[in-house]
Amino acid sequence: MSAPKIIGVAEEILAKHHAEWKAKIHANGQRLPKEWIGKTPDSQPPPSVRLRIVDTWDRRDFVTGVPFGPVTPDIDHLWPLVKCKGVNGNRESNMRPIFPVVHKKKTAKDNKEKNKADRSAKKHMGLREEPENPIPQRPKPERSTSKLDSIRALGAGEIARRYQNGD
Numbered sequence: 001m002s003a004p005k006i007i008g009v010a011e012e013i014l015a016k017h018h019a020e021w022k023a024k025i026h027a028n029g030q031r032l033p034k035e036w037i038g039k040t041p042d043s044q045p046p047p048s049v050r051l052r053i054v055d056t057w058d059r060r061d062f063v064t065g066v067p068f069g070p071v072t073p074d075i076d077h078l079w080p081l082v083k084c085k086g087v088n089g090n091r092e093s094n095m096r097p098i099f100p101v102v103h104k105k106k107t108a109k110d111n112k113e114k115n116k117a118d119r120s121a122k123k124h125m126g127l128r129e130e131p132e133n134p135i136p137q138r139p140k141p142e143r144s145t146s147k148l149d150s151i152r153a154l155g156a157g158e159i160a161r162r163y164q165n166g167d
Helices: 002-027 047-056 100-125 147-154 156-165
Strands: 074-077 095-098
Touching: 002 047, 047 095, 074 100, 095 100, 147 156
Parallel strands: none
Antiparallel strands: 074 095
16 A cells, blocks of 8 residues: 555655756746657666756765865765666656765665665565574594593493403
């Protein structure tokens, strides 16, 4: 029941960001270009679109606000693609320029949140994953067999009989 609600939230957020993007283009007195939308979630924007995204953000990182200088920025999705199941989140209005180091940290955080949500959903559904590598048990050390151990193994009656016979 909650999946349509999540898709609705994603659509609202993407529409809001698209409106902000349009307003910024109009404020600069530029002609509004047609928004680039990727055919697949894996498709990369062409260089002209990458440049337009970076210029829209005044050549600054959208997380820290620091100018890029000679560093080539990465392009990151503001709304992660894993959260945009029913919506095409691979679009220009959902992309922001970001430093490569900050991008790695943000992606790791997004993946951690997604994995936690997946684990919670599986637990709620009663699906339990077995660990791939269970903790191995330490092998029990083998006892060394000494002459005393072999004598103890004979038992009291056998020891008494051998003692009497002189064996």
